[in-house]
Amino acid sequence: MQFADPSHLLRSCKHPQLLLQIHANLIASGLAQRDSTTAHLINSYSSIGNSHASRLVFNNSTNPSVVSWNSMIRAYTRTNHNREALELYNTMLLHKRLQLDKYTFTFALKACAGAMDLKAGVGVHGVVARRGLGTDVFIGTSLVDMYCKMGEIGVAREVFDEMPVLDAVTWNAMIAGLARSLESFDALELFRRMGLSGIEANSVTLLNLFPAVSRVSDTLLCKSVHGFVVRRDFPCAVSNGLIDMYSKCGNVDDARRVFDCMSRDDISWGTMMAGYTHNGCFVEALELFDYLKGCNLKLNQVSVVSALMAAAEIRDLEKGREIHCYIVQGSGTNLDVMVATPLMTLYAKCGELGKAKEIFDGVVDRDVVVWSALIAAFVQAGHCKDGLSLFREMQSGNVKPNRITLISILPACADLCTLHLGKSIHCYIIKFNIGLDASIGTALVAFYAKCGSFSHALILFDMMGVDKDVVTWNALINGYAQIGDANNAMEMYCQLRLAGVFPDSGTMVGVLPACVLRNALDEGTGIHGQIIKSGFAGDLHVRNALVDMYAKCGNLITAEFLFNESGLTKDVITWNVMIAGYVQNGCAKEAITTFYLMRLENIQPNVVTIVSVLPAAAYLAAIKDGMAIHAYVIRSGLESFIPVGNSLIDMYAKCGRLHVAEEFFCRMAIRDIVSWNVMLAGYALNGLGHQAVEFFSQMVKSSEVDSVTFVNVLSACRHGGFVEEGRNIFHSMRSKHEIEHQLEHYACMVDLLGRAGKLEDAWVFIHQMPMQPDAGVWGAFLGACRMHSNSELGEIALDNLIKLEPQNPAHHVVLSNIYAQSGRWGDVGKMRTKMSNMGLKKVPGCSWVEIKNEVHAFKAGDQTHPQFGKMSILWDDLLQKMEKMGYVPDTSCVLHDVEEEEKESFLYSHSERLALVFALLNTESRVPIQIVKNLRVCPDCHTAMKFISKITARRIIARDSNRFHHFENGTCSCKDYCWDMRFCALEGDLQYARQVFDQMEKPNCFPWNMIIRAYSDSEQLPLKALVIFHKMLEQEVEPNHFTCPSVLKACAQMARVQFGKQIHGQIIERGLGLDSDQFVLSNLV
Missing domain, CATH: 1.25.40.10 (Tetratricopeptide repeat domain)
Incomplete structure (x- = not known):
């Protein structure tokens, strides 16, 4: 092969093998040693990325000229070997014979920018100044470009302003630097000045300007720049830039209009798809993907990545798999990082973490980007431990984490409350001088806040100074809200407004839960107003937070309105x-x-x-x-x-x-511990006290226990009347399990003692509490007072409850019932008046029953049901049968200022009774009936349900606010503990009362008292009261101040003074402390 001038051939050659052949022929022909050929060979090898071959050519040159030296420096910068380029430049400076020209300095300055070596750049600038080359437009442009890329915009602007002559390239370099440094308005002003100076803007100018226009996000400005482009003939790349500019300003429709009117290349399609994805138009992005694929048009990397991101955001796993297949068909299974990263994200967001890990494992050259993407995927999916394991694996593979990695891993440390690891990452950031910018600083503030370390969070927050943005404020607001510190969350929100920081949608999402915690509906409504003014009302996350806030603050109407608002997704x-x-x-x-x-x-x-x-x-x-x-x-x-x-x-x-x-x-x-606790609570709710205690024992042996466990087991004890077991379990909390008693545990114990008739013990227990009793404790005591008709102690309990919950009507109703049971109708009337003056209303009883997959609701006194007539007929029939079996309505708690028949009518219209009769009408015989009531089942309804279960041969299951009652064949699973014995006995049904008593397992003091009292009140059977009293003592059940008056009354009825003296002696002998009790002394007298 013969060459006259090989330069043209070398410039056009881009194939490595062909270039080697040409080089071999040049050596054979003796042309390779020419200086001009050397320079062309160096440039040709560097253009195909082989700087090593370029250096061999350079080294083989016997006496390289400045052109060859310049070509070699340029070759290094082309292949990003900027340090080698600077070393070669410094070697040139030592050669006195070499006359460095403007190209030498231009290429050297490019190497300084590439190496981000400001010191070297300043050195080159000094040499340029000393040699009087500072006015050269070529070198001046390179200086401007270098300083801009180093972030030294001020110095770049000084060089720019001092240049006597500016060409389009110089203007472009300065505009690009300002745009990159976020000095958008200065970039736009410079563009205006460029036009006034007579220098015509070219396509590079506009491509540099578009990012600045995007950041200003001004529609009129976008259209103005668009008009400038339309009036001139620019290549396709500028139209692509317009699409990008409009998309980043949020004007995706205008971007589409540009797209539709232009001649499109593959970059146009990719830019449009990226614009759709950027603006949340994921379906539209995927439609473009389908169109390109259907037309067999090639998709570039940007198009593929945009399609993957769109599929990931809408969690369309099938579409993601389709795109994945397209990628494999085009490039095989060896994926590069740019495609592998969004592909991993897609599978992770669709819940396919295993597939994401498989993609990761298939990437050969795993860099920090792909590691960071996988770590972020696992952390965002809630697999924080796996995310931390990957982070450690990444470090063991000598891959240094970058800012994205650290920002991704800190939330995992926060969620797992691994304060020590988060602090280690913080130390790493300081050690390697990563810098506390807005993103890193915010991640650290959020980490410390979530871990409850607000002292550290606030120090960092203050250290950030002007670098903190609204997201940083949000991190603190969210942190306070998440730990339940609503006041500080609201305080931070107020400080944000005072600091002039404009809240974003994230701020609103963070502060609304604080309104919920404070139960401050007015504050929440005020923030809703600010949301509307700020234009965040259409934001899905904000609207979700608003629905949540209104619902949790009790304003369900507004929550429903926002939820059902038309046109919103x-x-x-x-x-x-x-x-x-x-x-x-x-x-x-x-x-x-x-x-x-x-x-x-x-x-x-x-x-x-x-x-x-x-x-x-x-x-x-x-x-x-x-x-x-x-x-x-x-x-x-x-x-x-x-x-x-x-x-x-x-x-x-x-x-x-x-x-x-x-x-x-x-x-x-x-x-987990919750699994065990809910199972234990199930036993307690269903009244299976023995099974609950046994299950608790199993828990202690095979799993952990917590404070909730003890609430549940104590609840089982109070329903079953297991006083001693309850006491032992309560005391074991500290002694065996090192769990501190909480108010819920004290409330359970008060209820347990109160139900068992040990009102004095409950009273003493309350006064020995190491903390102030809350409404739960006093409410339990008030319920016990109602059970035992103790109005005096009930009044004390209500006084305390009114201080704690002045607007709760339930407590007033309970005391009113106590007055009614005691016949104190005047006090009942006063209580009704007091409640009316306070604006308090009794919570209406409501019951539900499920028939044929439909839930039917009944309110007390409701006569509007379509089947009410049939229900009344059935009830009258049942009532007649019940009365024949000895049923007597208990009207003791019904208002006294109505006739007795009307009192009974009130009882018959209770919600649980209406639900039961409706179910009997609408279900086949012998099918079990299940009823739920929002309040406690009333005693008379409890009695009626037992009779009805026997009459209808039905199993009736009633769940009230406390527990389950399973009625079958005239009995209840609660064994009538707490009330039924009492009401049967008081109504004189001694046979049934004794039957109930005999069915009870290990009855405590309270049932013994009820049956003794029933016999002592009976004129025919007072002797049985004494017999049962002696049995009570034989079974080592300790009598209390309710027991002895009943026994003494029986002695009085039989005129058996001797028996009375014996009992008096037993009281003194046993040291029960009852010989000075007011009730006992009254009966002794």
Whole structure:
């Protein structure tokens, strides 16, 4: 091959093998040693990325000229070997014979910028100045470009302003530097001055200017720049820049108009798809992908990445797999980092973490970007421990974390409360001088706030100074709200406003929960007004937070309005907060209906949905709905999630299907402390005290126990009357388990002692508490006073309750009932007047029954039901049969200022009785009936249900606010503990009272007192009272101040003074302290 002038051939050659052949021929022909050929060879090799070959050519040159030296420096900068380029430049300076020209300095300055070596750049600038080359437009432009890339905008501007001659390249370099440094308005002003100077803007000018225009985000400015472009003939790249500019300003429609009117290349498609994805138009981005694929047009990397990101955001796993197949068909399984990263994100967001890890494992050259993406994927999916493991694996592989890695891993440290690891990362940031910019600083502030270390968070917050942005403020507001410190959260929000920082949607999402914590509906409504003014009302996350706030603050009407607002999209969180809001406000039926509507809208319920809606089914004891939800859980593969399993156990237990709850509990592969606690609570609720205590013993041996465990087991003891067991368990909390007593535990003990008739013990127990009793404690004591008709102590309890909960009508109603039981009707009237003056109303009783997959609700006194006539006929028939069996209505708590028949009518219209009669009418015989009531089942309804269960041969299950009652063949599973003995005895039904008493296992003092009192009140059987009293002593049941008056009364009725003296002697002999008791002394007299 013969060459006259090889320069043209070398410039056009881009194939390595061909270049080697040309080089070999040049050597053979003796042309390779020419200086001009050397320079061309160096440039050719560098243009294909082979700077090593360029250096071999340079080294083989016997006497390289300045052109060859310049070419070699340029070759190094082309291949990003900037340090080598600077070393070569410094070597040139030592060669006195070499005359460095403007190209030498230009290439050297480019190497300084590439190496980010400001010191070297200043050195080159000094040499330029000393040699009088500072006025050269070529060198001056390179200086401006270098200083801009180093972030030294001020110095760059000084060089720019001092240049005597400016060309388009110089203007472009300065505009690009200002745009990169976020000096958008200065860049726009310089663009204006460029036009005034007579220098025509070219395509590079506009491409440098577009980012500045995007940041200003001014529609008129965008259209002005667009007009400038339209009036001139620019290449396709500028139109692509316009699409990008409009997209980043949020004007995606204008971007599409530009796209539709231009001649498009593959970059145009990629830019448009990226614009759609950037603006949340994910469906539109995927439509473009489908169009390109359908037309067999090639997609570039930007198009593929945009499609993957769009599929990830809408969680479209099938579309993601389709894109993945397209990628594999085009480039095989070896993915580069740019494609692998969004592909991993897609699979992670669609819940396919295993697939994401598989993609990661397939990437050969894993850099910090792909590591960071996988770590972020695991952390965002809630797999924080796995995220931390990956972080450690990354470090062991000598991959240094960058800012993105650290920002991704800090939330994992926060969620796991690994304060020591988070502090280690903080030390790493300081050690390697990573810098406390807004992103890193905010991540650290959020980490310390979530870990409750607000002292550190506030120090960092103050250290950030002007670098903190609204996201940093949000981190603190959210941190305070998450630990329940609503006051500081609200204070930070006020400080944010005073500091002139404009709140964003994240601020609103953070501060609204603080309003919930403060139960400050007015504050929440005020913030809602600010949201509307700020234009955040359409933001989905903000609207979800508003629905949540209104629902939790009790304003369900506004929550429903926002939820149902037309034209606004709903995501799974929107549905979840509405369902949870209904449940919290007692609208369980609406919650279940909303769940079914959610399914009809093709929104897939998640774990949170299930955990929110199952309590609604439990509340109504809607077992069919509960089972339907369980079926969905199985089909969706959610059954293995522990919170879902716990909610299912709770639902089945509260629906009276304890055997199903037990079976599910035993099937759970993994259980946490909540699993054990809900199962224990199920035993307690269903009145299975012995099983609950046994299950508690098993818990102590095989799992952990916590304060909730003891609330549940003590609740079982109080329902079963296990006083001694309850006392032992209560004392074991500190002595054996090192768990501090809380108010809930004290309330359980007061209720346990009160139900057992040990009012004095309960009174002493309250006064020995190491903390102030709350409403729960005094409420339990007031309930005990009602049970034993002790109006004096009841008044004391109510006085304390009024101080704690002045607006709670339930406490006034209880004391009113105590007065009624004691015949103090004047006090009942006063209480009614007091409640009326305070604006308090009794919570109406409401009961639910499920018939043929539909839940029917009944309110007390409601006569509007379509079947009320039939229900009345059936009730009259049942009443006649009940009265023949000895049923007498207990009207002791019904207002005295109405006739007796009207009192009975009040009882007959109780909600639980209406629900029962309706169920009897609408179900087949012998089918069990299940009723749920929002309040406690009234004693007379309790008695009536026992009679009806015997008459109809039906099993009746009633769940009130306290527990389950299973009625069958005239008896109740509660063994009539607490009230039924009392009411049967007081009504003179001694045979039935004795039958109930004999069925009780290990009766405590209270049932003994009731049966003794019943016999002592009977004129025919007072002797039996003495017989039972002696049996009570034989079984070592300690009598109290209620026992002895009844026994002494029986002695008086029989005129047996000697018996009375013996009992008096026994009181003194046993040291019971009752010989000075006022009640006992009165009966002795």
